[in-house]
Every structure is written in C-alpha cells, then in structure tokens.
Amino acid sequence: xxxxIQTALELGFMYALVxxxxxxxxRVLDIADLTTDGGFVLGAAVSVTIAAMxxxxxxxxxxxxxxxxxxxxxxxxxxxxGVPPILAGIVTNTGLYTxxxxxxxxSSNVSLLKQETLFTMLRATGIGGSWYKxxxxxxITILMGCLxxxxxxxxxxxxxxxxxxxxxxxxxxxxxxxxxxxxxxSVANAMTALSGAIVGQYQKxxxxxxxxxIVVIGLACLIIGETVFGRRSVGRNVxxxxxxxxxxxxxxxxxxxxxxxxxxxxxxxxxxxxxxxxASPSLRDWAALEKRKIHSDKRGGR
Amino acid sequence: MLxxxxxxxxxxxxxxxxxxxxQELSLHLKPGDFATIIGSNGAGKSTMLHAIAGGxxxxxxxxxxxxxxxxxxxxxKRSRVIGRLFQDPLKGTAPHMTIEENLALAFLRAxxxxxxxxxxxxxxxxxxxxxxxxxxxxxxxxxxxxVGLLSxxxxxxxxxxxxxxxxxxxxxLDEHTAALDPGTAAKVLELxxxxxxxxxxxxxxxxxxxHQALELGNRTLMMDGGRIILDVEGEERExxxxxxxxxxFQSFAGKELDNDRILxx
Numbered sequence: 001x002x003x004x005i006q007t008a009l010e011l012g013f014m015y016a017l018v019x020x021x022x023x024x025x026x027r028v029l030d031i032a033d034l035t036t037d038g039g040f041v042l043g044a045a046v047s048v049t050i051a052a053m054x055x056x057x058x059x060x061x062x063x064x065x066x067x068x069x070x071x072x073x074x075x076x077x078x079x080x081x082g083v084p085p086i087l088a089g090i091v092t093n094t095g096l097y098t099x100x101x102x103x104x105x106x107s108s109n110v111s112l113l114k115q116e117t118l119f120t121m122l123r124a125t126g127i128g129g130s131w132y133k134x135x136x137x138x139x140i141t142i143l144m145g146c147l148x149x150x151x152x153x154x155x156x157x158x159x160x161x162x163x164x165x166x167x168x169x170x171x172x173x174x175x176x177x178x179x180x181x182x183x184x185x186s187v188a189n190a191m192t193a194l195s196g197a198i199v200g201q202y203q204k205x206x207x208x209x210x211x212x213x214i215v216v217i218g219l220a221c222l223i224i225g226e227t228v229f230g231r232r233s234v235g236r237n238v239x240x241x242x243x244x245x246x247x248x249x250x251x252x253x254x255x256x257x258x259x260x261x262x263x264x265x266x267x268x269x270x271x272x273x274x275x276x277x278x279a280s281p282s283l284r285d286w287a288a289l290e291k292r293k294i295h296s297d298k299r300g301g302r
Numbered sequence: 303m304l305x306x307x308x309x310x311x312x313x314x315x316x317x318x319x320x321x322x323x324x325q326e327l328s329l330h331l332k333p334g335d336f337a338t339i340i341g342s343n344g345a346g347k348s349t350m351l352h353a354i355a356g357g358x359x360x361x362x363x364x365x366x367x368x369x370x371x372x373x374x375x376x377x378x379k380r381s382r383v384i385g386r387l388f389q390d391p392l393k394g395t396a397p398h399m400t401i402e403e404n405l406a407l408a409f410l411r412a413x414x415x416x417x418x419x420x421x422x423x424x425x426x427x428x429x430x431x432x433x434x435x436x437x438x439x440x441x442x443x444x445x446x447x448x449v450g451l452l453s454x455x456x457x458x459x460x461x462x463x464x465x466x467x468x469x470x471x472x473x474x475l476d477e478h479t480a481a482l483d484p485g486t487a488a489k490v491l492e493l494x495x496x497x498x499x500x501x502x503x504x505x506x507x508x509x510x511x512x513h514q515a516l517e518l519g520n521r522t523l524m525m526d527g528g529r530i531i532l533d534v535e536g537e538e539r540e541x542x543x544x545x546x547x548x549x550x551f552q553s554f555a556g557k558e559l560d561n562d563r564i565l566x567x
Contacts, residue, residue: 156418158399158407165396172355172394173407174381 006134008253012246013137014202017195018214019221019241020141020148025188026219027237028152029164029181034089035074036215038096039067039189043196044206045103048110051201056117060197066103067193070096071185079178100208109207117201133202140198144191145238151187152234160184161234192218213267220270221245223277303504304331304354304472309363311353311528323349324360324528331472336498336505336519340512340547342559345525347508351474354506356380368471385465385503387458387478394461397450401441401460404449405430408464433463437493455486459493466497473498475507491518511565512544522547526555 018040025033043063050059070092077088104110119133128135151157163170163180170177192214200206225244229236255261261269276283306329313321324346331337341347353360356377364373372380387394395404406422409430427445434442437459441452449457458478465473475494479487495518498505509515515522522539524532524547531554534542551559 154419154421155406158403161399161403162396162407165398166393168388168390168393169396171357171377172381172386172388174378175407176376176378 004253004257005250006131008249009246010134010137010202011199011252012249013134013141013242014195014198015217015221015249016141016242016245017144017191017198018218019225019245020145020238021188021191021195022215022218022222023237023241024148024184024191026222027164027231028161029184029188031078031085031164031181031185032089033071033074033185033188034086034215035070035092035096035185035189036089036192036218037211037213038093038100039070039192039211040196040199040214041100041206041208041211042066042070042096042103043193044200044210045100045110045196045208046193047197048112048200048204048206049103049105051117052110052112052115054115056115056121056201059201060118060194063193063197064190067196068186068190070193071187071189072182074189075182075185079181097208104206104208108209109205112201112204117204118198119202137198137202140194141242144194145242148187148191149235149238156180156183213270216267216271216274217248218245220274220277221248223274224248227277303333303335303368304329304506305366306330306350306354307364307366309353309360309365311349311358311360322528324353327363327529329523329530329533331504331506333504334502335521336503337507337521337523338515338519339506339508339523339525340510340515340564341525342555346528347525348476349528350525351386351476351506351508354472355384355386355474383471385470385473387461387465387473387475389477389480391454391458391461391481394464395449395457398448400446400448401434401452402427402430402445404460405433405464405467409467433467437463453486455482455490458482458486458490462490462493462497466501466503469501469503471504473503473505475505477508477510480510512547513565516542516544516547524551524554526551531555 018036022033022036025031025036043066046063046066047059050056050062073095074088074092077083077091078085083091101108118136122128122132122136152161159175160180160183162173162175163177163184167177170180196206196211199210221244222241223244224247225240225242226237228247229240229243231237231240252266255266256263306327309324309327311322311324313319313323327346327350339347339350352358354365356372356375356379359374364371366372367380367383396407399407402422406426409426430445431442434445439456439459441456441460444451449460452460462478478494479490482490491514494507497503505519507519509518516539520539521533521535522542523530532550548559
C-alpha cells in the first residue's frame with residue numbers, strides 16, 4: 001500500500017511538469033499546444049541517450065534545451081509563417097517523431113542498464129532513505145513551480161500573460177506578440193521535455209510511443225487541479241496543476257489496483273473527462289437555457 | 303512633432319470591395335498641439351489614427367514623429383512613444399490581470415532600459431497608488447483586483463492612466479468616451495484634459511460631439527472621403543460656432559455632414 005502511494009506521488013510530481021507547461025501554453029497564452037506529445041518523448045530520448053553516455057546531469061539540461069527548441073519551432077510556424085496555432089503544433093509533433101528516432105540512434109527505444117541516473121546518484125548519497133525518488137521528483141517540480149510563478153511576475157512574464165489575455169491591448173501596447181509567444185512556448189516545451197527527461201531516467205528507458213496522449217492527460221490534471229483549487233492567482237494555478245497531477249496518478253493507481261475500469265480503457269476515460277470538463281461552460285449554458293424555456297412555458301412567458 | 307506627408311491607403315485593392323480610405327493626406331502637428339477631428343461616417347478618421355499607430359503600413363507617403371521617419375516602423379515599437387485609447391473600454395486592459403499588474407505592464411514597458419526580468423517594486427506600487435488616486439475612483443484601494451471586475455468607465459480611466467503614466471510623445475484618442483454613460487464620459491474627458499494639460503502632450507482626438515470639437519484643444523480638423531477638408535485654429539476657431547462648422551462642411555464636401563452619431567450640442 002505504501003509502495004502504491006509512494007509511486008503515485010513520484011509519478012504525480014514528475015508529470016506535474018507537463019500540467020504546468022500546459023497551464024502556461026493553454027491557460028496563460030491561450031494556445032492549444034500540440035507539440036507536447038512529441039516534446040515529452042524528445043525530453044526522454046535526449047535524457048536517456050545522454051545518460052547512457054554517462055552524463056545524467058548534462059542529459060537533463062540538454063533535454064530542457066531540446067524542448068525549448070521544439071517550442072520555438074512551433075512558435076515560429078505560427079507567428080512568422082502564419083500556420084494556425086493548432087496545426088503548427090501538429091506539424092512540429094509529426095516532425096519530432098523522426099527527430100526522436102534519430103536521437104535514439106534510429107531505434108524505437110533505448111534503455112539504461114548499469115549507467116548512473118539522477119536517481120541512482122541521489123541514492124548513493126543516502127539522503128532521503130527509501131523516499132529518495134520522491135524527494136528528487138518533488139524537489140525538481142517544486143523548484144520549477146516556484147521559478148514559473150516568479151517568471152510570470154516579471155516584466156516579460158506579465159507581457160506573456162497580457163498576450164494571452166487581450167490581443168487588442170497587446171497590439172496597442174509595445175508588447176511584441178511574436179516575441180512573447182516564442183518565449184512562452186519555448187518555456188512551456190522546455191518544461192514538458194524536462195518531465196520526459198526525469199521520467200526517462202526514472203524508468204531507465206525512453207520509448208518512441210511514451211508520449212501518446214500526454215497532452216490530454218496533462219489537461220486532465222490541470223482541470224482536476226483547477227476544480228479543486230480554483231483559478232484565482234498564478235501561484236494558486238501552479239499549485240493546482242501539481243495537485244491535479246498527483247490526484248490523477250492516485251486515481252490511476254486505484255483503477256489499476258481495483259480494476260473498476262479496465263486499464264486498457266483509461267485513455268478513453270481520460271479523453272471523455274477532459275472533453276466534458278472543457279465543454280462544461282457550454283453545457284451549463286445550454287442547461288440553463290433549457291430550464292428557462294420550461295419555466296417560461298409554465299408562467300406564460302413572463 | 304507629427305508630420306504626415308501625402309499618405310495614401312487603399313483597402314482590398316483590385317477587388318469589388320476596394321476602398322480608398324485615405325488619399326493624399328498631409329498633416330503637421332506642432333509640439334503641444336491638441337487637435338480634435340470630426341467627420342462623416344467612413345471619412346477615414348479612425349483609419350488615419352490607425353495608420354499613425356502602425357496598425358498597417360501606408361501605400362504611399364511618409365509619417366514622421368519627432369523628426370524620425372516611422373513609416374515602416376512596427377506597431378509595437380511605435381507604441382513606446384504613442385499612447386492610444388479606443389472607443390471600446392475593454393480593448394485597453396487585460397481583464398484577468400490585476401490593476402497593479404496592468405499598470406506595471408504599462409509602466410515597465412514604457413520606461414526604457416529596464417531588464418526583462420525586473421519586477422514590480424515597493425516604490426513602483428507607491429507611484430501606482432498615487433496615480434490611481436488622481437482618478438478619484440477609489441481604485442487605489444483595489445489594486446489587487448482583476449481589471450475584469452471594473453466598470454467600463456473605470457477601465458477607460460485606467461487605460462488613460464496606463465497610456466499616459468510615462469508621458470507619450472503623441473496621444474491618439476479614438477472616441478474614447480463614446481461608449482460611456484454621460485456622467486462617466488464627462489469625468490474621463492475631464493481627466494484627459496487635465497493630463498494633456500499637465501504633460502503638454504501632443505494629441506489627436508476623434509469625437510462625434512461638435513461642441514467638444516470646438517471647445518477642446520487648440521485645433522479642429524474636419525475629414526471627408528479620406529481627406530482633411532478643414533483645419534482651423536487660433537482666432538478663427540475661437541469665433542466659430544457649431545452651425546459655422548456645419549456650413550463649412552457643406553461648402554467643402556458638397557453634402558450634408560452625415561454621421562449617425564453626431565451630437566450637435
């Protein structure tokens with residue numbers, strides 16, 4: 001039991017980086033960034049490949065950089081070349097499939113055998129006892145969360161938020177949306193890749209298909225968190241993304257243990273949950289309208 | 303300060319929707335000039351302001367601001383020295399960001415040389431508080447609230463403050479009080495006058511109120527068919543009445559002033 005909780009927490013924190021990245025792209029910038037799936041695998045591929053060469057720390061930084069580059073490509077497509085935002089993400093994502101294979105030496109997966117990872121390095125120091133994995137996962141995610149909150153409070157961060165909040169205003173202020181969107185998407189995808197990098201070293205492997213559906217799972221986490229914590233301030237939103245990710249992993253563990261839902265169906269269930277959650281404002285409006293229609297009949301239209 | 307030289311703009315050239323919005327328009331504003339603009343529907347008033355602000359590049363001609371040729375300068379770069387207010391009060395502020403953050407955005411961007419990672423300091427907050435107090439709307443006590451909660455008038459006043467907190471070289475006002483209720487409109491207009499007076503800002507203001515067009519500022523421009531057809535200032539302007547203005551329009555444009563929102567009093 002303890003083992004299940006521990007694992008759920010570890011995975012929750014590691015995947016929380018994706019939810020935070022989606023908070024930045026989907027909520028703050030108001031762009032559905034579909035680079036995410038490929039970006040996650042890119043992070044894992046770069047991280048595991050370089051760790052296999054014996055540089056686990058360098059691997060993480062390389063993954064961050066690779067993710068940022070992927071985000072920049074998506075931003076470049078939509079800001080400079082006029083590709084619609086959703087399509088820009090899909091195009092980059094498709095291209096990344098080949099890039100990811102290339103990074104892994106044209107194979108569909110790479111594994112670490114005896115090589116060191118961030119996790120084995122921490123275990124060797126003895127810090128954290130049997131909780132060392134959780135310590136590392138939580139440490140990195142919380143650090144990134146703090147950095148993200150700090151960043152969104154700076155002049156550049158405020159400009160990025162304004163870009164997503166009011167395009168009319170941005171055009172009339174001296175904010176260059178090309179620049180803010182580029183920075184925003186680069187940072188978001190760097191975080192996604194970081195998630196992939198940490199998960200890759202945690203599982204000691206990277207697989208070309210490990211990113212499938214990550215964007216929807218990330219959105220599910222974000223929405224779960226927002227439902228629980230609300231969306232009032234940036235700080236709260238980031239905490240919500242983390243908490244949502246942990247809740248999701250707990251639900252996942254429960255489903256896995258109890259088999260309430262066959263595990264093969266989990267992606268479908270996640271997709272339905274996300275669709276319903278995003279649709280809820282329009283569903284609510286529709287329900288309210290129908291209710292009014294019924295009432296207006298009863299009271300003779302008054 | 304501002305010089306427009308023979309600017310020209312045609313929208314949708316070569317199609318059935320071709321519209322020559324500005325033709326051969328020239329204008330020279332001296333530093334500290336405050337010109338009001340009136341004109342019929344589709345006269346090109348807003349288009350002219352849009353051209354100056356850089357919303358599009360003109361087809362022909364050149365635009366100079368403070369001696370610098372800005373004809374092909376990007377919109378966001380011009381915004382560092384050109385303040386703008388639109389008719390729609392929702393256009394000038396970010397609704398999900400707090401009053402403080404909106405002001406910070408305006409303040410940080412316009413103050414040159416600040417690094418991208420600078421944050422709102424205690425001293426900045428004090429400045430914001432003082433400035434907000436000048437609006438006399440009690441906004442100084444609501445700095446942590448999102449702007450989306452404010453009324454249209456409050457948002458427009460805030461936008462005015464954001465556009466002028468770091469005084470711009472040129473202020474463009476596009477019927478910025480037209481969408482507000484009369485009381486709030488008067489208040490925002492009073493603030494506008496006060497701020498322009500204090501900073502001696504060069505300003506162009508589109509209005510549909512004929513009275514305002516003669517009362518406010520030191521110069522009145524009248525537009526029709528993408529041209530400036532009347533430009534009065536000084537003594538001539540002081541003696542002018544609303545009916546004179548209408549008569550002038552008729553004689554220059556050869557038709558009645560047709561603006562469905564025009565206010566004659």
